[in-house]
Amino acid sequence: MKVEVANLSWGVAEAQIVREVSLDCPPGSFVGLIGPNGSGKSSLLRCVYRVLQPDAGTIHLDNDEVWGLSARQAAQRIGVVLQEHSGEFDFSVREMVFMGRAPHKALFERDTAVDLQIVEAALRTVNMLDFADRSFLTLSGGEKQRVLVARALAQQTRFLVLDEPTNHLDIRYQLEVLDLVRGLGVTTIAALHDLNLAALYADRLYVLKEGALVASGPPEEVLTPALIERVYGVARRGRTPPAHRAAAYRLSAGVAPGASSNSVRSMPMAEPPLMNRYARHIFICTGRYCDPEGRAPMLYARLAQWLGDLGRYENPCRVKRGTSPCLGVCHGGPLVVVYPEGIWYHHVDEALLKRIVDVHLGEQQPIAAHIFHRLDEESEGTST
Amino acid sequence: MSQAAHTSAVPARPLAVTRLGFGALLAGLALVLLLSITLAVMIGPVPLAPGLVWRVALHQVVPGLITPDWATFQQNIIWEIRFPRVLLGGLVGGGLAVVGATMQALVRNPLADPYLLGVSSGRVARGGGGDPARLQCVWHLLARDGGFSRRTARLRRGLRPGPAGRPAHHRATHLSGVAVSYVFSALTNFLIYNADDGEEVKSVIFWMLGSLGGARWDYLGLPALALLFGTLYLTVQARSLNALSVGEETAATLGVDTSQFRRQTFALTALLTGVLVAVSGGIGFVGLMLPHILRLLVGADHRRLLPVAALAGAIFLIWVDVLARVVVAPQELPIGIITALLGARFSSG
Structure with a gap:
């Protein structure tokens, strides 16, 4: 209609x-x-x-x-x-x-x-x-x-x-x-x-x-x-919450990021059984807003290793290196978005995923900015 | 997702939700009603046998079918005194419960009652002073000399669309009803204060409390018609009542022309209440608590609630009236006193 x-x-x-x-x-x-x-x-x-x-x-x-x-x-x-x-x-x-x-x-x-x-x-x-x-x-x-x-x-x-x-x-x-x-x-x-x-x-x-x-x-x-x-009437806020930054460091160092955190949105990425059950898309969002320290390639390698171990990982597609997003796909669950400060999973279809990627590829990054905004708000309520 | 965790706290669903169960419930209530009528006619200072009750009734309805083998006084007691009274009790009880349920849905407040619109106070103020021709008062209520028309004018003000095309809010109606009530209770108090003798005071108070004492066959026609058509109309409109009881805006999005529907239904309930009050005075509790209790039994769907309310209200008031007759026999308590006591008991316990 x-x-x-x-x-x-x-x-x-x-x-x-x-x-x-x-x-x-x-x-x-x-x-x-x-x-x-x-x-x-x-x-x-x-x-x-x-x-x-x-x-x-x-x-x-x-x-x-x-x-x-x-x-x-x-x-x-x-x-x-x-x-x-x-x-x-x-x-x-x-x-x-x-x-x-x-x-x-x-x-x-x-x-x-x-x-x-x-x-x-x-x-x-x-x-x-x-x-x-x-x-x-x-x-x-x-x-x-x-x-x-x-x-x-x-x-x-x-x-x-x-x-x-x-x-x-x-x-x-x-x-x-x-x-x-x-x-x-x-x-x-x-x-x-x-x-x-x-x-x-x-x-x-x-x-x-x-x-x-x-x-x-x-x-x-x-x-x-x-x-x-x-x-x-609000300016964008790009502050990285300390708790999540710590998780990101641990992730990059191969330490389980969710191990000590019981935050809802930070899914325990490092636990392969959960990963196995939920993950379909793995999407590492990088760029100026998400990954100011340029850790995406390391995260990506780490993920590939985990998923490869699980035998569920296929068609790795590194969209762009360096300061642009990286993407891997595995089947069977919602979208998992890995941000340096934490991990969020979304239930979305591939078209939607593609759109997120497109947005980021075009270096227009409003979504990332808003997600950051949201993480900021939530971490104030939940993290210690 | 695991829903098992949620379902553990499932409260018991009301009875009679299935079509079959509901049919059985209605049939059962009808049976109880019939039984109640019989018993209520039997009970009194002069005890009567159930067979006699129905033989007399049959004889009156179809003369010549049975040869009378009873005394004339028995026939008079059964047919001229007790039957009209019991049936009137049934009509008033059923009517008040139906109107109460409707009114609660209309104003989305489970504590609303049929007198919300100020109709009963108006009736008392008019009926006070010992006016014997009660039915005439119905017509007073309807149109005759301004009582009702003033009231409807007040109501219309409450129902008319607000400024800038906003839908009229039921609170406005509620408030005008309350305001009208105050005006008429002031008038009633003035009547009491100004009464010439004790009888007149008693008459006013009698109306305020309500009674079925003066029942006669010719009082039954109008209430019966009003109740029948009122309940039918409301049951047919039950989907709209359901939607409205969930929310004004919800009803509008579900295709109910809310302002028109509310206007029509308020008018109908005011009319019904007026008719009931004219024959019985302001009997409390029935229209307030009974729908409330019945919702626990059959759920909030008005397609089920309204027919059940009509039957259960009738049964309830018939028995309350029996109580009113026997508690302090040979004297009689105003029925409103008993319903009010029962209401208080229910609310607090």
Whole structure:
């Protein structure tokens, strides 16, 4: 479904919240909406999913203007995953997902076996089928969020709107939920706080500030340090956290980096059994931001040796030497990114991996910068 | 991933989630209701046999089928006094439970009750002063002389879309309901304060506490119709109620025209409550706690909750009324006192 937003404005009496925003989402595209808190992302999305009536401008789904549709017709075309999961009423997980079938049901129509199949397939997709009889209110934040994604899937729409869909999710489910949505191949608009995720998943990013569009385009063009500083008002931070730097030294010296660290994201690379189970891609990110001390070749050799020992390592492909990324591939699990200051694993496909590499090869390194930013924040909370 | 760790803490799911189980539950409740009606008619100062109860009823419904072999006074007690009262209890109980469940979903607050909109206080203020023609008061409530129309105007203010096209928030409705309640309880207090004699005071207080004492056959028609169509309508709309009870915005994204739906449903529940209050006064607890308890039994899905609430509410109030009649017999307690005590017991225990 093609989605077009043209010159959309919305405001309350005293303030203009969204100012003449235009978005263009080709069929099947994943469009990311980023911007600081209060920049109008949610209001814009509310207009798109027909909860707020815009003061000016139009929203077209293919050829239908959203406000020309009834609430029910709109709900048959737009699936929405919200941040809110309030309510004090104790629905079961299955009942929650069944609500996604409501837009397709006539007043007197009962739920059919087909509906049940759709609901269970949606639950299976988000890995929550085992929870179908659980009470929704007893779930953790991440589980709730996945159920809400399943509800939107059960609506079977060709267009999804996600408002901060990865809030409450840990890194694994952030990536899984977004992988899942991307894998559906439906047109998607997602408001995202996490710039790394925005960079990884969006085909196109729109950047909002104070309700107006300040930039748009492919992530690698949009996410420049200058823009981040202009929009978010923060300078890039490239400090290497001491704990991770120590791990990197140990890694380069052939010492198990994860041995003494129980940090979540620093996967125990030096333990071959885990490696065997999870690793599919090994990606050593280097360059000015990631590897100021030029240790990548050493890391790479070390990895090759481990993986070779495991007999799972094939097609080593050293993309570039020296200050550029190095890459090796082995099969069977998520992407493992090795940074000098620690190891992070991502569940991504090869196309995504290629994009990361491309970005770095082009010496445009916003992703690395943001990951650093994130590592900084997290290490302040977790490392000792 | 290992989900085994999570599933260890699975709480027991409500009964009757399957279609079969739910059908059995409804049938069982209907049976209990029938039994309760019979027993409630039998119990009283003059004990009566169950066979007699139904023979008299049958004789009244289809005259000539059975040759009367009972005394006229028995027939009068059964048909003119006890049956209307028991049936009225059932209608009011079922109605209050249904309205309570609906109201809780509409304002997304499990502590809402049917009187949230101020309808009962309005009724008491109007009914006070010993107005004997109760049904007429329903029409007062509906339109006649401004009581209801003023109230609906107040409600409309709460329901009307807010500035800049923002959807009206249920809090506004809730607040207008509370405000209306205060206005009318002030009026009621004024009536009590200004009453000429003790009888008039008693009459006002009687209405405030609620009672099924004055039941007559001709009071039953309107509540029965209102309950039947109200429950049917709400059960048909149960998907929308479900969505709305999860969240305003969620409901909108699931295809519910929230402001229109809420407007219609508030109007319907206000009407239902008005009809019920007009025949029984403001009986507390039933509409507040019963839906709450039933959710534990059948879950929050209104397609199941509403029919069960109608039946269980009826059974509950029939028995409470039996209590009201026998506890201090031959005197009678206002039924609201007993429901309030039960409510307090349940909430604290």
